[in-house]
Amino acid sequence: MKKKIGKNLIIAMSLIFFACCTFGTSFAQDVIKLGVAGAHSGDLASYGLPSVKAAELVVNDINAMGGINGKKVVLLIEDDACKPELGSNVATKLLSAGVDIVMGHICSGATKAALAIYKEENIICMSPSATNPPLTQSGDYPNFYRTIASDDAQARLEVDYALDVLKVKKIAVLHDKGDYGKGLAEFAKQFIENSGGKGQVVLYEGVTPGAVDYSAVVQKIKRSKAEAVIFGGYHPEASKIVMQMRKKRMNTYFISDDGVKDDTFIKVAGKYAEGVYATGPMDTSNNPLAIAATEKHQKTYGADPGAFFLNAYAATQALLNAVDKAGSTEYQAVSNALKTEWVETPLGRIKFDDKGDAIGIGFAMYQVKDGVYVEVSK
Amino acid sequence: MDYFLELFLGGLTRGSIYALIALGYTMVYGIIELINFAHGEIYMIGAFTALIVISVLTMMGMNTIAILVIAGFIAVIYSCAYGYTVEKIAYKPLRRAPRLSALISAIGMSLFLQNYVLLAQTSDFLPFPNLIPDFTFMEPYAHIISSAEVVILITTTIVMILLTVLIKFTKMGKAMRATSQDKDMARLVGIDVDRVISVTFVLGSATAAIGGVLIASHVGMINFYIGFIAGIKAFVAAVLGGIGSIPGAVLGSFVLGWTESFATGYVSSDYEDVFAFVFLVLILIFRPAGILGRTEKHTV
Numbered sequence: 285m286k287k288k289i290g291k292n293l294i295i296a297m298s299l300i301f302f303a304c305c306t307f308g309t310s311f312a313q314d315v316i317k318l319g320v321a322g323a324h325s326g327d328l329a330s331y332g333l334p335s336v337k338a339a340e341l342v343v344n345d346i347n348a349m350g351g352i353n354g355k356k357v358v359l360l361i362e363d364d365a366c367k368p369e370l371g372s373n374v375a376t377k378l379l380s381a382g383v384d385i386v387m388g389h390i391c392s393g394a395t396k397a398a399l400a401i402y403k404e405e406n407i408i409c410m411s412p413s414a415t416n417p418p419l420t421q422s423g424d425y426p427n428f429y430r431t432i433a434s435d436d437a438q439a440r441l442e443v444d445y446a447l448d449v450l451k452v453k454k455i456a457v458l459h460d461k462g463d464y465g466k467g468l469a470e471f472a473k474q475f476i477e478n479s480g481g482k483g484q485v486v487l488y489e490g491v492t493p494g495a496v497d498y499s500a501v502v503q504k505i506k507r508s509k510a511e512a513v514i515f516g517g518y519h520p521e522a523s524k525i526v527m528q529m530r531k532k533r534m535n536t537y538f539i540s541d542d543g544v545k546d547d548t549f550i551k552v553a554g555k556y557a558e559g560v561y562a563t564g565p566m567d568t569s570n571n572p573l574a575i576a577a578t579e580k581h582q583k584t585y586g587a588d589p590g591a592f593f594l595n596a597y598a599a600t601q602a603l604l605n606a607v608d609k610a611g612s613t614e615y616q617a618v619s620n621a622l623k624t625e626w627v628e629t630p631l632g633r634i635k636f637d638d639k640g641d642a643i644g645i646g647f648a649m650y651q652v653k654d655g656v657y658v659e660v661s662k
Numbered sequence: 663m664d665y666f667l668e669l670f671l672g673g674l675t676r677g678s679i680y681a682l683i684a685l686g687y688t689m690v691y692g693i694i695e696l697i698n699f700a701h702g703e704i705y706m707i708g709a710f711t712a713l714i715v716i717s718v719l720t721m722m723g724m725n726t727i728a729i730l731v732i733a734g735f736i737a738v739i740y741s742c743a744y745g746y747t748v749e750k751i752a753y754k755p756l757r758r759a760p761r762l763s764a765l766i767s768a769i770g771m772s773l774f775l776q777n778y779v780l781l782a783q784t785s786d787f788l789p790f791p792n793l794i795p796d797f798t799f800m801e802p803y804a805h806i807i808s809s810a811e812v813v814i815l816i817t818t819t820i821v822m823i824l825l826t827v828l829i830k831f832t833k834m835g836k837a838m839r840a841t842s843q844d845k846d847m848a849r850l851v852g853i854d855v856d857r858v859i860s861v862t863f864v865l866g867s868a869t870a871a872i873g874g875v876l877i878a879s880h881v882g883m884i885n886f887y888i889g890f891i892a893g894i895k896a897f898v899a900a901v902l903g904g905i906g907s908i909p910g911a912v913l914g915s916f917v918l919g920w921t922e923s924f925a926t927g928y929v930s931s932d933y934e935d936v937f938a939f940v941f942l943v944l945i946l947i948f949r950p951a952g953i954l955g956r957t958e959k960h961t962v
Contacts (some may be wrong), residue, residue, distance in 0.1 A: 363738040461932065490932040494891045496679050496881060499672035499811075500926035500934075506805075507665050520787055520883065527882050533805045552883045 316357045316613060318343065318603065319383040321374050321398065322390030322413075332390045334589055335412050335596035336361055339387055341580055342600040352608045364394045371397035379405050386614040387599050390592070392416035399425045406615040408622070410603055412595035417471075420639040427615070429622060429636050432592070433597040433628075433646030438563045439471035439516075441647050442539050445561065447476070447483045448511045450537055456487035456510035458501070458525070460517030466490065468516035468541055486510050493521055501526045505536065512537035519549035523557070530556040537561065545650055545657055555556040562657065563647040566632065568594060574630035598629035598645075602636075668806055669927040670920065675811040676918025678818040679880070682873030683896035684903070684911040685821060686866030691861045692906035693842045695761065699768040700748050701870060703775035704741050706886065708871030709878040710779060712737040713790055720791070729795040730875070738871040744775075746860055754856070772890070779886040779947020787885045790878040810880040817876055821869055822912050829908065834861060842906075849929025903941055904955020913953055917941070 320339045322332035336359075343357045351357060360381055364370040371394030378386060379401065386402060386409040389395040395414040402409045403425055410429040411419075414485045417426060417434040417618050458476055461471035469488070476483040486508040491501050502525065504511060513529075513536055515522055522544040529536060545564035550557045568574045577597050581589040603618075605627040610617035622636045634644040650657040676847070683705050690698045715733040724732075752771045756764045794810040829835035840848040841858045848853050880883045895918065903914020918938055925937035945953060 375882060489930055492931065492934050494878065494887075495934075496892055496895070497672075497676045499675065500669055500923040501931050503665065503668045503672055504927055504931070506668075522785075526882060529808075531804070531808045548787055552787050554789060554882075556882075 294495070309404075316352055316355050316604075316607060317360055317382060318357055318600070319360045319362065319378040319381075319386035319388065321362045321364055321371075321378065321386060321388035323394075324361070324363040328366040328391065331413060331591050332363075332366070334591055334593040335388065335599075337581060337585060337589065338412075338577075338596035339585065339600045341577065342597060342604065346604060352604055354649040355614040357604065362388075363388065364389055364391075364398070366391035366394050368393045368397035371395065372401055374398060375401035379407065383407060385603050385607065385618065386410070387412070387596065388601055389414065392419060395419065395428075399428055400444055403427050406620055408603070408615065410599045412599045420641045421466040423639065425640070426619075429599075429602075429640040429642070430635070431595045431602065431631060431642050431645055432643060433565075435467065436475075437641075437646045438541050439468050439514075440475060441563050441649060442514050442541070442561075443472050443475040443479070443483070445649050446514065446537070446539055447479055450512060452511035452537065453483055454486045454508070454510045454512075456489075456505045456508055456513045456536075457485055458487070458505075458513060458515045458517075459490050460493045461490040462493070462517060462519050464539055464543065465515075465517030465541075469514070472514045472516065481491060491521060491525070493517070493658050495524075499532075500523050500530050501525070502532055502534070505529070506532070506534055506613045510536060512539060515540045517541075517543070518543040519546050519552070522560075523549055523553035526553055526560060529555045532564055539563075542647070547657075550652055550657070557652045557655070560652045561660070562650050562652075564650050566646065566648045567659070568631055571630055571632060573628060576629045594630045598631045598634065598642075601629050602627050602634065602642075665927070669923045671807045671811070671925030672901060673920035674916060674925075675807070675919070676923060677813060677899075677916035678811075678815045679873070679877050679892070679915075680892065680896045680918055681818045681915035682814070682821065683870060683892055684900040684915050685825060685908065686870045687893075687897055687900045688878040688903070688905055688908060688911035689825070689862055689866045689869075691900070692908075693838055694753075694757075694859055695906075696764050697768060697897070697905075698753075698863075698866070699732055699765075699893070700752070700771040701866065702889035702891075702896070703772050703779075704745050704748070704889070705870040705877075706779065706876045706884070706889030707744055707775065708737040708741040708867075708874030709790065709884045709888065710783060711740040711784045711871075712878065713788060713884060716791055716793070720792050726793050726795060730879075733793070734872060734875045736874050738868045741867045741871035741874070742864045745808055745863040745870075748775075749860060749863040754859075754862050772893075776890065783886065785886065787883045790882055792882060793879045794876070803806045808880075810876075814876050814880060817872065818912065821872065822908060825865070825869070826907050828865075834858070835932060838862060859864045898938070898942055902945055902952055903951030904949075907952070907954045907956075910954030917953070 290547050320336055322335050323329050324332045347356050360383055362374040364374045375398035389398055390413050392414040395411050406425050412431050415435045417436045457469050457473045459465040473485050473488055520538050526538050540562045542564040545562035574594055606618045606621035607613055609621040609625045626633050626635045632644050634642045637643050648659050651660045686701050704879055712733040715736045719729045748771055752767045753764055794813050797809045800809045825947050837853045841855050845855050899915035899918045900911045903910030921941045922934050922938050926934050
């Protein structure tokens with residue numbers, strides 16, 4: 285029975301797709317075709333489906349107000365199930381349907397597979413969720429943009445903050461040997477080493493998570509004469525290390541990540557948490573556009589939005605805004621508009637840098653002051 | 663040289679943390695040759711009990727030393743009750759069963775207690791107040807060793823001496839030694855073996871609870887899982903020193919603490935556990951019964 289439903293769904297979806305195609309081709313000059321690609325089925329569907337809803341909400345609003353440059357926007361929705369091989373299929377399919385611009389894909393692997401194909405045809409692609417750093421930084425895909433910070437953004441911010449704001453030279457980089465913590469620490473180490481002599485990694489070590497005591501590592505930090513510690517990992521280890529450092533009367537700066545920007549950290553470390561720095565996603569809870577977008581989702585779909593909803597909302601807005609400002613869907617004009625025109629989104633006011641990463645999105649530095657994390661100015 | 667001293671002291675405190683837990687392991691093993699995996703959980707329950715008592719007493723506005731003593735006392739009583747009950751429920755019915763059955767029962771008890779605390783309390787880390795004050799006379803040395811570490815070190819030594827005296831010089835100790843050598847013979851000469859075993863469990867639980875309060879206060883946080891991790895390390899320490907021997911457990915803990923501390927300090931903390939276990943393997947190759955363990959004659 286389940287299979288049957290699945291089959292029917294596929295047939296229905298392909299019918300819809302064909303309907304879109306025929307609709308699209310017959311009025312080729314009168315619509316803007318926005319591709320929405322990502323995982324809409326399978327294990328990772330929960331990452332992809334919210335982006336479809338976000339795109340629908342934005343496009344409905346725009347169409348209700350008369351479209352862009354007099355043209356209505358239609359959505360071409362395609363499912364890649366987060367699989368790279370399907371990602372390239374979807375890209376080919378969208379191109380043959382005459383897509384103008386793509387919002388997607390969701391997973392980094394599928395995005396990368398699809399990008400090569402979009403690049404050939406000069407189609408701009410913007411992902412709400414692909415965080416793999418080389419997608420933008422390698423420079424291989426000038427047609428790629430994203431409305432999410434890349435994996436190394438936190439490490440970048442931590443290192444820049446330590447070197448430029450705190451003005452420290454000697455930095456100890458620690459991690460908890462986990463994927464998340466070690467990945468971050470490796471980026472941090474690399475950024476410090478490439479800082480042109482501004483900073484120096486005096487210690488690079490992994491600590492054992494869950495150990496009863498970290499005094500040996502703390503002594504090692506002390507001996508390395510590090511002025512700041514950058515820690516990649518989660519709050520239980522961070523609070524133990526900070527507490528032991530402070531109990532050993534060390535005032536070394538402690539900078540960590542969003543695994544530590546957690547209220548439990550402050551609760552557990554208590555007075556020793558004071559002054560600790562941690563990066564965390566920029567706060568959007570007070571952004572009126574974010575509140576409005578969430579409310580609209582609740583009204584239309586009767587549920588709270590899922591993962592990456594706001595990122596997808598912002599991506600759709602940014603793309604359509606660029607098309608509007610460029611006056612056409614021509615590659616060069618839209619690229620320029622993305623890089624020069626600020627746009628108000630639920631994630632804040634954004635535009636894109638030369639590599640395609642969003643300026644104004646990402647992480648902010650927080651510091652514990654009087655028992656709460658407060659954003660500190662850069 | 664300073665650095666060496668710091669690492670040495672760091673290893674010593676880490677070792678004394680292990681020792682407080684290892685003492686209970688080794689005592690129980692010495693008497694009934696059972697690896698009591700639930701021992702780490704008793705330590706965890708001790709810490710949780712203390713935290714609850716502390717929260718209540720702090721609200722009543724008592725001073726910290728009084729709170730520490732009362733909380734420690736209640737934690738000890740509570741943990742002893744748990745140790746006693748665990749023995750009666752999980753081990754006593756299996757006394758005549760093969761040793762493997764009792765071992766599996768112990769693992770089951772450990773899992774049960776962990777999940778019981780997880781459900782009854784929380785899975786989050788809870789802050790544990792720092793009850794051991796920073797002594798003013800310790801301030802010049804605070805950068806090397808903290809007051810809490812000194813307190814743990816002294817407590818471990820006292821507990822070790824008390825246990826050794828108890829086993830060597832009291833009537834109960836004599837009964838314990840007799841039971842550990844031959845249960846049936848001990849019964850024949852009129853020793854209440856069940857009572858001796860109960861007392862052993864109660865004593866072991868008491869040391870675990872003391873450890874729980876002091877270590878939690880030093881580390882500053884607890885959750886339901888702390889008993890498992892600390893228990894594994896303490897078990898290794900007990901084996902290293904020669905399981906069944908009280909001074910051996912303490913020595914083994916110190917050796918383990920130093921190995922970890924020096925490995926971290928001079929090599930890398932990435933390999934802390936690797937060094938600890940390589941050391942364990944080496945010791946067991948050359949001294950299969952542990953550093954202070956006596957090779958037992960097994961009657962066939």
